[in-house]
Structure formats: C-alpha cells, structure tokens
Amino acid sequence: MTSQAEAREALDAHVREIVRWHTSPDTGTPVWIDWAGSAEGKAAGEIGGFDDLIEGFGNFDGERLRNEPHERWIPRAFAGRPFTIFETGGTTGMPKQRIGWEDYKRDYEDFSDTLDDSAFPRGGYWLMVGPTGPRRLRLAIEHLANHRGSSCYFVDLDPRWVKKLIRTGQQDQAKAYMDHVTEQALIILKNRKVDALFTTPRLLETLGEEISLADAGVKGVFCGGTEMSPQTVRFLIEEVLEERVAFLPTYGNTLMGLAAHKPLTKEDGYAITYYAPQPRAVLRVTDPNDASKLVDYGEWGRVELTTLTQEFFLPRFLERDEAVRCEPIERWPWDGVGQVRPFGASEEKIVEGVY
Amino acid sequence: MADLLQLPALRAGRPYESLDVVELRDHRDPDGAPIAAVSQLGAGMIRRDMKRAEERAALLRGIPIRELLERCTAAARIFLEDSISTGLDGSSQSPEDYVTSLSQTSGLPHTLCRANMQKVATVMREMPTILRGLMRGMDPEVLDGGVGKHDGVPVWYTPTTNSLGAVLPSNSPGVHSLWVPSIALKVPVVLKPGREEPWTPMRVAQAMIAAGIPAEAFSLYPTDHEGAATVLDACGRALLFGDARTTGKYAGDASIEIHGPGRSKVLLGADQAENWRDHLDVLVASVADNGGRSCINASAIFVPAHAAEIAEALAERLASIVPLNHDDENARLAAFANPAFAESMDAAIEAGLTAGGARDVTVAKRGGGERLRKHGGATYLLPTVIHCDALTHALANTEYMFPFTSVVEVPEADMLDAIGPSLVVTAITKNESLLAALKRSADIHRLNLGPIPTSRVEWDQPHEGNLFEFLYARRALQERTDW
Numbered sequence: 001m002t003s004q005a006e007a008r009e010a011l012d013a014h015v016r017e018i019v020r021w022h023t024s025p026d027t028g029t030p031v032w033i034d035w036a037g038s039a040e041g042k043a044a045g046e047i048g049g050f051d052d053l054i055e056g057f058g059n060f061d062g063e064r065l066r067n068e069p070h071e072r073w074i075p076r077a078f079a080g081r082p083f084t085i086f087e088t089g090g091t092t093g094m095p096k097q098r099i100g101w102e103d104y105k106r107d108y109e110d111f112s113d114t115l116d117d118s119a120f121p122r123g124g125y126w127l128m129v130g131p132t133g134p135r136r137l138r139l140a141i142e143h144l145a146n147h148r149g150s151s152c153y154f155v156d157l158d159p160r161w162v163k164k165l166i167r168t169g170q171q172d173q174a175k176a177y178m179d180h181v182t183e184q185a186l187i188i189l190k191n192r193k194v195d196a197l198f199t200t201p202r203l204l205e206t207l208g209e210e211i212s213l214a215d216a217g218v219k220g221v222f223c224g225g226t227e228m229s230p231q232t233v234r235f236l237i238e239e240v241l242e243e244r245v246a247f248l249p250t251y252g253n254t255l256m257g258l259a260a261h262k263p264l265t266k267e268d269g270y271a272i273t274y275y276a277p278q279p280r281a282v283l284r285v286t287d288p289n290d291a292s293k294l295v296d297y298g299e300w301g302r303v304e305l306t307t308l309t310q311e312f313f314l315p316r317f318l319e320r321d322e323a324v325r326c327e328p329i330e331r332w333p334w335d336g337v338g339q340v341r342p343f344g345a346s347e348e349k350i351v352e353g354v355y
Numbered sequence: 356m357a358d359l360l361q362l363p364a365l366r367a368g369r370p371y372e373s374l375d376v377v378e379l380r381d382h383r384d385p386d387g388a389p390i391a392a393v394s395q396l397g398a399g400m401i402r403r404d405m406k407r408a409e410e411r412a413a414l415l416r417g418i419p420i421r422e423l424l425e426r427c428t429a430a431a432r433i434f435l436e437d438s439i440s441t442g443l444d445g446s447s448q449s450p451e452d453y454v455t456s457l458s459q460t461s462g463l464p465h466t467l468c469r470a471n472m473q474k475v476a477t478v479m480r481e482m483p484t485i486l487r488g489l490m491r492g493m494d495p496e497v498l499d500g501g502v503g504k505h506d507g508v509p510v511w512y513t514p515t516t517n518s519l520g521a522v523l524p525s526n527s528p529g530v531h532s533l534w535v536p537s538i539a540l541k542v543p544v545v546l547k548p549g550r551e552e553p554w555t556p557m558r559v560a561q562a563m564i565a566a567g568i569p570a571e572a573f574s575l576y577p578t579d580h581e582g583a584a585t586v587l588d589a590c591g592r593a594l595l596f597g598d599a600r601t602t603g604k605y606a607g608d609a610s611i612e613i614h615g616p617g618r619s620k621v622l623l624g625a626d627q628a629e630n631w632r633d634h635l636d637v638l639v640a641s642v643a644d645n646g647g648r649s650c651i652n653a654s655a656i657f658v659p660a661h662a663a664e665i666a667e668a669l670a671e672r673l674a675s676i677v678p679l680n681h682d683d684e685n686a687r688l689a690a691f692a693n694p695a696f697a698e699s700m701d702a703a704i705e706a707g708l709t710a711g712g713a714r715d716v717t718v719a720k721r722g723g724g725e726r727l728r729k730h731g732g733a734t735y736l737l738p739t740v741i742h743c744d745a746l747t748h749a750l751a752n753t754e755y756m757f758p759f760t761s762v763v764e765v766p767e768a769d770m771l772d773a774i775g776p777s778l779v780v781t782a783i784t785k786n787e788s789l790l791a792a793l794k795r796s797a798d799i800h801r802l803n804l805g806p807i808p809t810s811r812v813e814w815d816q817p818h819e820g821n822l823f824e825f826l827y828a829r830r831a832l833q834e835r836t837d838w
Contacts, residue, residue: 169604171584205399209406231375235400269374 004333007278011334012049014279014308019047022313027077031068032313050282053306057315059291065096073099075310086136088254095134098254103311104136107257108144110277114260115148119220119246124195126152129185129203130225131159136254137225141198153192155184157203159225182206189216200225201232208240224250224258227321227341230270237270250274251340255314256281256305262329262336271339275332282306283337285325291318294335295325302343319343360391360456362553363442364577365560366404367411367543368570370442371396377577379551381459382692383681383732390459393553393577398585401545401576405518405589408543411571412517415541420495423568424482427539430559430566431480435472439561453558460551461525462733464679464686467646471528474812475559478532481814482539488815489536489823498541502832511832516591516610518543518574519826522583523556524596525549525692526756527648531556533614533818534594538563542826543572545590547583551692587611592825612820616754617650617778619809622793624784625659625767632668633806634783639672640808641781643738646689647758651779651801653809654754655761662764666716666742673738673758674720678730689757690733697734700755701727704739707750713743713761746773774798778819779809 002010022029023036035041044056070085078101086104087095126145132138132154145152165174185207188194197218199207204223207213213221221241228236228249237247251274252258259274259281276283285301287293295301303321307314322343326336359378363370373396378389418426433439438449448456454468463471478485486495493510497503502511519537523546524530537544548556553575560573576582587593593611595602602613621641623631641653658665679686691697704726708715715726717740728735738758743751751761752775765773771792774780781803782793793802800819803809812818 171604202399205402209399209402229375231373231395232397232399234374235397239400239403 002333004328007328007333008050011279011282015050015053016048018308018310018313019053021077021310022075025076027075027310029075029313030072031064053315054292059304060315060317062096062317065098066094070097070099073312078311084136084139085134086254087134096255098136098312100136100311103257103309104140105143105147106309107277107280108140109147110280111258111260112144112147115248116220116246119248120148120196120222121150121219123149124219125193126150126196126198127155127185127188127192127194128152129155129181129197129199129207130157132156133158137252140258141222145196150196153188153194155181155188157181157200178203178206182210186210189213189218194218196220196222198222198224201228201236202226204236205240208236212242213240214242214244218245220246220248222248222250224252228272229341230272230339233264233272234266234270237264251337253319255312255317256283256307259283259337260332262332273326273336273338274340275329275334275336276305278332278334280307280309282308282334284335285323285337286318288322288343291316297325297327300324303337303340359389360441361443361446362391362393362557362577364394364396365442365557365570365573365575366396366400367407367574368564368572372443377550379460379553382462382690382694382734383459390456391553396576396578396582398578398581401578401582401585402589404574405545408517408545408589411543411569412514412541414569415538415543415572418541418569420498420539420541423539423541424486424495426563426566426568427479427482430563430568431476433565434479434558434562435476437562437565439558439565441557442561448558453554457528457552457554458681460554460692461528462690462692463527463646463648464681464683464689466684466686467648467689468528470645471555474529475532475535475555478535478814479559479563482536485536485814486539486823489540489817489821495539509832509834511830512827513830514542515826515828516542518545518590518592520545520547520586520590520593522547522586522593522595522597523549523552525551527645528552528555529645529649530596531559533822535559536822537826538568538572540823540826542592543574545574545576545586547576547578547586550577553577612825614650614819616654617652618655618752618754618776619651619653619779620774620777621653621656621781621809622770622774622783623656623658623665624782624786624789626786627783628658628660631658631661631665635668635672637781637783637806637808638665638669641810642669642740642760643673643676643687643758644808644810646687647738648689648756649810650754651810651812652754652758653760653779653781655752655763657763657765657770657773659767659770660764662762663716663742666740666762667720669760669762670717670720670738670740673740674717676738676758677721678728678733678735678737680731681733688735688738690730690735691756694734696756697727697736700757701725701736703753704741704750704755704759707748707753708741710749712745712748713741713750716740716742771796779803781805781807781809 021027022032083099086098128141142152249272250258259276262273284304285295286304288302303319303323305317320343321340323337323340326338328334363372373394375395376392379391380389438447441448454465457468493505519542521534534544546556564570595611596614602615605611676687678688726737736757741750741761743761743763751763776798779801780799783806
C-alpha cells in the first residue's frame with residue numbers, strides 16, 4: 001500500500017513532469033507554451049509540485065474549451081496524429097470540447113483493474129443505455145468492455161433534447177422520449193444475454209419498473225451521469241436491484257476521466273465517496289468564496305478538478321458540483337469527494353409555497 | 356433535549372424511514388432545534404410502489420361496506436382520543452402531542468387545531484351520512500358488488516381507479532376531510548402531504564389502521580415536485596390543491612380534480628340592504644372562522660348599497676381579533692409558518708391600496724399600526740377589510756390566507772355576472788328572480804340560501820365535486836333471471 005506521503009511525492013513528480021511536458025517547446029501545447037511566456041507564467045516560476053501548481057495557476061476559464069481552436073490544444077508531441085473530439089454536458093449551445101488520443105483507453109483500463117470479475121464477467125456482454133453521441137463515455141464504455149474481452153450493445157439517449165423538453169415545459173414529451181429509450185433497452189435485455197449494464201440512475205429506476213434486472217441475468221450495473229443521493233443509492237441497491245446485482249456508482253466527466261469510489265455500505269448510510277484517479281487527475285473540495293482554500297474535512301465545498309496527462313493539461317477547473325471533503329483511505333491515500341451534487345443545490349431547497 | 360421525532364413515510368401501510376429527510380421547526384423559533392424529521396421519498400420509489408395498486412384496492416374492496424363504516428366510526432374515536440403509533444416501534448403520539456406539533460409547524464393556535472380535529476373526526480364518524488349525500492341516498496351496499504337498485508332502478512357502478520392521489524396543502528387540517536371518504540368508497544389513498552402538515556394525514560391513517568382498515572390502503576409520500584407529479588400521474592384519479600401556477604397545466608385533465616383558490620363570497624340582495632346590521636354575524640363568521648385560512652372563507656362581499664358603512668361595521672368587529680399565544684383558549688388568528696408569505700401578502704395589499712380606489716377600513720378601527728405583527732416570535736397579519744370602489748380593483752376578488760375581505764358595491768342586476776368561479780356563495784336575499792338565477796349558475800360549487808356563513812359545511816353535501824362520482828362511473832346493466 002502507498003502511504004499518503006508516497007502518494008503526494010508521486011503526485012508532485014507527476015505535476016513537474018506534466019507541466020514541463022506541456023510548456024516545453026518540443027512537446028508542449030500552444031496554450032501552455034504561451035502561458036509560460038506570459039506574465040502569469042513568469043510569475044509562477046518553476047512548478048515544483050502540486051502546491052506550486054495551485055499557487056501558480058488561477059482557476060481555468062472553461063470558456064476557452066469552447067472558443068480556442070483545437071490546434072491550440074495539440075501537444076507538439078502529438079502533431080500530425082488525428083484526434084478524437086469529445087464534448088461535455090447536456091446543455092445546448094456551443095459545447096465545451098476536449099481533444100484526445102489514448103487517454104480514455106488508459107483511464108478505463110486502469111478502472112477495469114478495480115472491477116470485480118464476478119459482477120462484470122470477462123467475456124460477457126455489456127449494454128450501455130445513456131448518452132452516446134459526441135461523448136467520451138460512449139467510446140470509453142465500449143473500450144472497457146473490449147478490454148475485458150466483452151462486446152457492448154448501445155441504446156442512445158440525447159440528454160440535450162431531454163433538457164430542452166423539460167426547460168420548455170414539455171414534460172409529456174420528455175416522458176415519451178424516456179419511454180422510447182427504455183423500450184429499446186428492454187428489447188435488448190429480453191432478447192439477448194446481457195451481463196453488465198451501464199446506465200444513468202433515472203433509467204435504471206425505469207428499467208427496474210418493467211423487469212427484474214437480476215432475473216434478466218444482469219450481474220453488475222455501472223451507473224453514472226447524474227448525481228445520486230444516498231437515498232437514491234439505497235433505493236437502487238435494495239429495491240431496484242433487489243440486492244442481487246452489484247452496483248457500481250461512478251463520478252466522471254469528459255474533462256477528468258472517471259473516479260473510483262469507496263465500497264458502499266449500509267453502515268455508511270450509502271453515502272458515495274469518490275477518489276480521483278491520481279496522479280492523472282486531482283479533485284479538491286474548495287471554499288466557494290475562495291477557491292485557493294480547501295474546506296475542512298466533513299464540510300461542503302465546490303469541486304475543483306485538475307487533469308494532468310500528456311494529452312491534456314487542465315489546471316484548477318471549477319466544476320458545477322459541490323461535495324463534502326472526505327479523508328483519504330488506505331486504498332486511495334488522498335482526499336475524496338463525497339455526496340456530490342449540483343453546486344448550489346442546498347439553496348434551491350426553499351419552501352414550496354402555501355400548497 | 357428530546358430525541359428528534361422521526362416521521363416515516365407510509366408505503367402502502369409500511370412505515371419507511373428514508374435517508375433523505377426534511378426537518379420541521381417551530382415557526383416561532385426558525386433557528387432552533389428541529390422538532391421532527393420527515394422522511395422524503397423519490398418519484399422512482401412511488402412509481403415502483405404504484406405497480407401493485409390493484410392488489411391493494413382488492414384488499415379494501417373485500418371488506419363489506421357495513422363493516423367498513425363501523426371501522427370508520429371507530430377510527431374517529433381513536434383519532435380524537437387515543438395515543439397512536441407514528442409508524443415506528445415504540446413511537447406514540449397523544450392527541451395533545453398532535454395539537455402541539457401541528458400548531459408548531461402550521462402556525463394554527465391550539466383552538467383552531469382542535470376545531471379542525473373535530474371536523475376531520477366528524478367526517479369519519481358521520482361516514483354513513485356522507486355516503487348517503489354523495490350517493491344521493493343510494494344503499495351503500497352497492498359498493499360491495501357494484502350492482503344494486505336505486506329507487507327501484509337497477510344500477511351498476513364500476514370504480515374509475517384503484518387509488519386516489521392527493522397533493523395536499525398545509526393551510527388547514529380541515530382539508531383532510533375531503534379525501535377521507537375515499538376509504539369508505541373502497542379506494543386506497545396515495546397522499547403527498549403539505550410540507551408543514553404531515554401530522555393530520557398520518558394521524559388519520561394510523562387511526563384508521565388501528566380501527567382495522569387495511570394498512571395497505573394508505574400511502575403517505577412526503578416528496579418533491581417530481582414526486583407530486585408522479586402521484587398525480589400514477590393514480591387514476593387525483594385531487595390537486597394549489598394556486599393557478601401549480602394547477603394550470605392540469606386544467607382540463609378529467610382525472611384530476613383541481614382545488615384552487617375558493618374566492619368564496621357573500622351577496623346581499625337589494626331587499627336586504629337596509630337590514631345589513633342583522634347579518635353582521637354571518638359576515639364576521641364567513642371572513643374569520645378558522646383564522647380565515649380556508650377556501651370557504653369569504654374573500655369578497657357584494658352589497659347593493661351601504662358598502663362603506665358595512666365595511667366599517669365589519670372592520671369594527673374584526674378589529675377585536677388580535678394575535679394571542681398559541682395555546683390561549685381565545686385565540687382566533689393563525690400565525691404564518693413562513694413569515695415571507697405574510698410579508699409578500701402585506702406588500703401586495705399595500706400596493707393595491709397605493710393604486711387608489713380602495714381603503715383599508717380596519718386600520719382606524721384597530722387604532723393604527725401595521726397590518727403585519729409579531730407576537731411571541733410568530734408573524735401574523737391582522738384582519739383586514741378593504742372597501743373597494745369597483746369590482747375591477749385588484750383587491751376586490753383576491754383571496755389571502757388570513758381574515759381578509761373586500762366589500763364592494765355592486766348593483767343587484769350585475770351580481771350574477773360579477774361573481775365568477777366561487778367555491779361558496781352565501782346569498783342573503785329573498786328576491787326570487789335573483790335566487791333562481793343563482794341556482795342556474797355554473798360558477799358556484801356550494802350555494803347557501805339565506806344567512807348561512809360561507810364557512811359552514813353540511814356533510815351530506817358534496818364539496819367541490821362529488822367524490823363518489825369521481826371514483827365510480829355508472830354503466831348500463833341488464834339481467835335475465837328467468838332462465
């Protein structure tokens with residue numbers, strides 16, 4: 001087992017290597033080479049470790065992923081190699097885009113090592129019911145299945161359309177669309193052998209209303225895409241999956257990759273705590289009023305992501321999520337993020353009115 | 356410090372403690388310790404439970420109506436007198452605990468909590484009378500098999516649904532009297548209580564369960580907006596309480612009965628204009644009964660003459676109603692559990708007055724001072740009578756959750772057109788042609804002929820829609836017995 005100090009040393013070394021890689025004229029990325037030559041970059045000086053990174057870089061402006069040409073994000077080391085363009089989010093308008101080559105494969109291969117073979121049998125079939133399209137997740141899930149000797153069925157869900165329907169008050173259409181998605185998934189589940197399922201919490205609930213996923217032969221469910229409260233997790237485990245199907249929640253996005261989670265237990269009140277795939281990505285829970293500060297353990301704060309790979313360097317990006325800062329654990333000796341939910345969720349819980 | 360009271364949800368009678376709770380606090384001490392944690396359920400869980408609605412309805416249908424009515428009567432006594440379980444092992448709530456908790460979260464003084472408690476108990480106890488009213492005198496045994504005779508005519512009724520949903524308000528516990536007959540009509544209930552008022556539906560359900568009615572007939576789902584929409588969607592029939600903003604999208608949906616603002620009114624005919632002093636008691640009761648919290652409280656009074664004098668006299672009487680301690684035996688005014696509502700209502704009234712054409716005649720009667728008052732840590736709005744010059748004034752037909760009414764001079768000939776949708780209309784007149792016209796009106800749900808307060812409810816009359824006709828449909832039946 002790695003100690004917290006060893007993990008920290010490894011992170012510092014990785015930070016040095018990645019910052020050097022992205023700012024060096026040989027291997028670097030135009031946006032970060034420019035940064036190194038700017039006043040901010042000069043003021044930051046040599047980035048010797050993660051603390052220097054926090055001090056040297058302000059919060060990353062996500063708009064740059066919408067506005068700057070892709071060419072500006074290509075590390076020179078990757079020049080000439082075609083890249084994949086991944087998009088984030090379910091909102092319409094110009095999406096944030098991240099380009100990449102092999103990162104998603106590496107992230108999901110690493111993640112595969114954490115999976116239990118009895119819940120996600122090697123060689124079995126997968127079904128993904130969720131956002132495909134321009135999202136990294138679609139290729140990632142297929143790669144994860146392939147990496148485990150499996151193949152994967154897909155049913156698409158366009159979250160941008162669902163959000164538009166809900167925003168414009170067309171709840172009946174939103175429901176009809178979700179029914180359409182569920183129906184297609186049920187057809188696969190009823191006619192093909194599916195061992196492992198990837199879907200969103202909401203679709204999992206809906207599928208479980210129509211069939212018993214355990215009786216249908218599903219052994220493991222990998223679930224993500226939206227926040228899950230402890231009560232939602234408990235409901236999914238105890239009732240939807242009848243405590244007969246393994247449940248694996250995930251927190252991830254196009255910019256980070258995906259985080260592992262601490263095993264869920266009833267004793268912990270089904271609260272999910274995620275641990276970033278350090279040193280390739282770091283999650284911090286920061287003071288909402290001063291992102292340079294961390295909140296104390298057990299306190300809520302805003303999630304800040306730093307991604308550190310040779311393909312993509314993203315320092316200190318403030319996510320649209322808030323979470324509880326959690327203590328390191330033996331398996332993942334660095335801070336965890338617990339009970340992730342949309343930023344500001346607590347303030348929206350206002351009194352509903354007279355009725 | 357006492358342990359925080361856990362109020363579980365009821366999933367077809369089964370208590371369920373959620374990891375997701377809403378904490379309720381005493382409205383007089385909003386920063387103090389919570390007094391109860393109410394388990395919240397998500398929409399997915401409600402949908403999942405509703406898959407088995409039919410088998411739960413079958414349990415209730417299996418009990419003969421005579422027996423069911425006896426159990427309702429027994430439940431009335433338990434509801435009023437006994438300590439009941441709140442669902443969890445060893446938990447217990449005495450009638451006094453109930454009154455205290457209800458008062459703490461709803462702002463109603465103990466006097467009004469008890470009055471509403473009696474009202475709800477009456478519905479349980481008087482269920483045979485209520486069914487007779489709803490079923491127009493038909494033998495309730497028709498509910499046992501669906502067929503029977505009514506005045507010698509064969510009838511066949513089938514249930515329109517296997518569950519009645521209700522998205523309920525927090526304004527007054529008396530509202531729970533509306534869904535209770537569903538149990539006697541053999542249709543299980545699926546209730547989404549108001550945020551501050553889980554107390555009454557829980558106590559009714561537990562009293563009925565204790566009286567031998569199958570627990571499976573009661574689902575109590577404290578939930579969010581999505582959960583509320585799920586209750587409406589998953590039940591074949593549902594009652595929805597709310598303002599136009601909440602109910603608008605369900606207008607025209609025949610499976611959902613909407614209970615919006617009552618806009619109840621008192622009309623004084625030209626023949627009674629000179630006798631208005633004789634009817635002051637009726638006006639006072641119509642405006643101020645139950646703290647003015649109900650949809651059956653009058654929010655407008657139309658008179659053909661003497662509007663200013665009537666407004667003054669009514670204001671004089673209402674001015675004596677002042678905030679008292681919540682446990683004072685003379686308390687008649689309810690506090691606002693959420694002071695922000697009181698503040699926004701007060702601001703709206705002031706804006707209406709500033710616009711001109713209307714006067715708050717209560718201010719002088721109470722010796723001046725603000726309408727919004729603090730007393731014992733609670734927020735109140737004092738009774739308010741507005742004399743409006745014209746019906747078109749913004750305050751002339753507006754309902755607020757405290758004793759508030761407008762008095763407007765309306766020529767008798769214009770009254771019929773002026774009333775608009777009204778839950779209750781009390782018509783104080785002997786003018787036959789006006790009475791005949793009112794009896795033809797499709798705007799009125801409950802018509803009181805003569806000096807009857809709008810707030811008085813006779814239980815053999817349907818309230819805003821007939822629940823029996825909502826839950827059962829008559830179909831044609833022909834039978835040969837000679838073969």
